[in-house]
Amino acid sequence: MAKKELIRTPLKTIHNNMILTKDGDIWAYYKVKPDEINNHNFTQRENSKNRKWNNFLKKTLSKFEDIELFSYPKDLQLKARFDSLWSEFSPDSKDAASYYANATTVKLEKELGMITTDAYILGVKLKNVLSDSNPLEAMKNTVSEVTDTALHFLGKERPLDFQKFNNVKVVEYDLRGAMRGVKGTALTEGEMTYLYRSNFIRGITHDAEIEALRKNNITNAILDSAEHPGFIKIQTDGEQSWLSLVPIAETELNATYNHYFELARNMNFPCEFKLKGHLLEMDGMRGFTERISRLKRRYQNDYAESTQSGNAASDKNKEALYALNRLENAIDKGEPLWEWLGCYVVYGKTVDECKRRSDSLIRTLGKRSVEAIRPAADQLSLFYQLLQGKSVKGMNKWLRITAADTIAETLFAVTNNVGNNVGWYIGRVDSSLESDTRLSSIAASRNVVLFNPLIANQGGQERAKTRSPHIVITGETGTGKSYLMNMLFLYSSFMKIKILLVDPKKEKRKQFEKIINSKYYQQKYPLFVEQLKKIRYTTLDVENEKNHGVLDPIVFLKGASARDTAHAMFDSVYPLQGKEEVETALLTYLDIVIDRRALGERVGMKTVIQLMMESEDQIVGKAAALMEKKINNSILELGFSDGSTEALNLQSRLNVLEISGMELPDDSLDVEDYDDIHKKSLCLMLPLGKFCEKFGSENPNEFTMEFFDEAWLFTKARGGKAILKSMKRTGRSMNNALVYGTQSVKDTQDENDQGQFGTVFAFDEPSERKAILQHVGIEDSETNEKLLSGLLQGQCLYRDIYGRVAKISIHNLFEEFDKSGETVKETASSQAERKYAAA
DSSP states (O other), X not given: OOOOEEOOOOEEEEETTEEEETTSEEEEEEEEXXXXXXXXXXXXXXXXXXXXXXXXXXXXXXGSSEEEEEEEEEEOOHHHHHHHHGGGBOGGGHHHHHHHHHHHHHHHHHHHSSOEEEXXXXXEEEEETTTTSXXXXXXXXXXXXXXXXXXXXXXXOOOOOTHHHHTTHHHHHHHHHHHGGGTEEEOOHHHHHHHHXXXXXXXXXXXXXXXXXXXXXXXXXXXEOSSSTTOEEEEETTEXXXXXXXXXXXXXXXXXXXXXXXXXXXXXXXXXXXXXXXXXXXXXXXXXHHHHHHHHHHHHHHHHHHHHTTOOOOHHHHHHHHHHHHHHHHHHTXXXXXXXXXXXXXXXXSHHHHHHHHHHHHHHHHTXXXXXXXXXXXXXXXXXXXSTTOOOTTOOSSEEEEEHHHHHTTOTTEEOOOSOSSSEEEEEEOOSSSOSOHHHHHHTOOOEEEEOTTGGGSSOOTTOSOOOOOEEEEXXXXXXXXXXHHHHHHHHHTBSOEEEEEETXXXXXXXXXXXXXXXXXXXXXXXXXXXXXXXXXXXXXTTSGGGTTTTOHHHHOOHHHHHHHHHHHHHHHSOOTTOHHHHHHHHHHHHHHHHHHHTTOOOOHHHHHHHHHTOSOHHHHHHHHHHHHHHTTXXXXXXXXXXXXXXXXXXXXXXXXXXXXXXXXXXTSOGGGOOHHHHHHHHHXXXXXXXXXXXXXXXXXXXXXXXXSSGGGGGGSTTHHHHHHHHHHSSGGGTEEEEEEESOGGGXXXXXXXXXXXXXXXXXXXXXXXXXXXXXXXXXXXXXXXXXXXXXXXXXXXXXXXXXXEEEEEOOOOHHHHHHTOOSOOOHXXXXXXXXXXX
């Protein structure tokens, strides 16, 4: 039978954020809020390492004998996050919203296990409270330890001697202040208890709040390191898991870009990295200095031999000399040196799962020229060594001696998170530069992305870089813009939001009704079908005379807004450039008609034309006659009327507005090549934009959203940009958000209109890569242009309201959602192409 051992632990007791060990050491622990930096923002990442952590190690942590830095996957508590979102669900959609919130959690947990986010902890040994005591006091402490052990087995505890903690009160207070400079805050006693307890429940289902209360039963677990050498079986509370500790054994001398913490974060399974360091005393450095000199002479000789033989020195040789010179300079300057242990922690439900994961980690490290091992005989001792409150002083394996800058190179407390803290799941962060397939990128990531359309418009978001609720989705056709917009529309429909989706192509009704009328979806996804049935469609059809004039700006707008929109529409029908006489008359009569409408007369755009036709100026009259001919019996009658029709008024919560007979030009077509129907369709986009603005501003106490794809068309018509700018200004003050889909990032802003979109989803557009990088706010570099060029369909750069940017893979969990957003039907040929892509 395999030998089982009760855990040996250095812990004696916990008080606030501190622990007292059985050796008399007091350690203090702090949670560190990470810097959230895009993987490809090189300068910001280097600043985090060098200006922040290198300096902090040298100036602050070098005052202490021992430190530890570690990361661990913290439960994201996705179910609790959805529970907090429940109050934002619309009363008419609560059943569907609750179902999809719960189904999201179930599906993600089935795939990923516990859904986690990375937490970062820094521990510092403040003092050994026995170091200054006399032999008699030391003997008393030994007796005390024996007594404590006896009381523990009897189920009793001796009252805590707080004086020991009071002895380090001033030191801890000063350190707590210094920690604020690296965004560190002291753990609570509950957090400290859970942190210690988490060592013994890795990979085991648990409730963090309950475990945080187990201060007096903190090490309740049995370890078995004999059953499978190289692994530890943890047994506690009737459950078990398997653990493997993987220390770093050998690395190249130049440790630049050895981002050990980042690697742990990027593994597609729970993975921790622990770094424990002991400060070396300078008077004991002589032997180490001589060793550096010998190594340096060896590499210098190799370099000289290569040069003399006419061969170039290897990169490895050059990098080794560079690293040795840096270390030698650090010693000469009296900079602190640390001996430290770096070790990964991997776990799984079975020993086979744990083995697969640790093998994957070792291979990944090997590709970085880092040798990591899974020691067969030292797992238990390593486990004990890695517990909080244990120093690496005196260890004889896996230690390396470096300056502070090498520890900073591990990239502690830097993440690439993006999205909202509470919201709907829309995909995963992809940390790679290039992806094989979108699905493989999703499978390789544990970093989930949540999105909540309501957050930007609500207070209390101190970290937000913008208060704009507007969302822009950019990219060339076929990249995934419309698919993402459909996802956002469906998830938003569950919320307390009044929504208008403008669908000039009449695609949505077809897509949604295909689901509604399918017996398969009716039986399998009844809540989704019922949700789609809540959508009200308003079809503007010129064949129906009741629709004539519903988009007449004189009918549904007032004052300057009506005048500017009407002017732009007339200019679309009859270009006014170089025709000052006609334009002057048009504007004069336009003012007259708008004033008459304000006084209650039923007049409209056709009234303006009638007045112009009655003009004594023949040029004006002929122009009006031509306008009338272009408008009559065409789709333009939706926007040109005599004013007798009531204005369009949408009362439902979920609305889709579609127009029959509208034919939008292809985005690649030049304006000069538009045919007559294209120009007329473009003209109607203008009042549609103004109607969206009106929809969003009618009730500032009600949150509204407008979804407007193909919005690039606003840039093609005179007055269109002004209307778009006006739509964007109907934002936070009116509780309104515009979701704007367009081809080009250049369509989103001009030099006088910066920052109107708080959230950006940028799909690739080959001709605009530099502009895209600038727009989302990451460095314009060859690497980042390669990042953009490597984006696959369904991948984009996402900039959230906090200014964070990451490459994400859009991921939809639900078949019914996927079908409802299907724009291109897969054919037999496309299926075969995909099937044999890897052949």
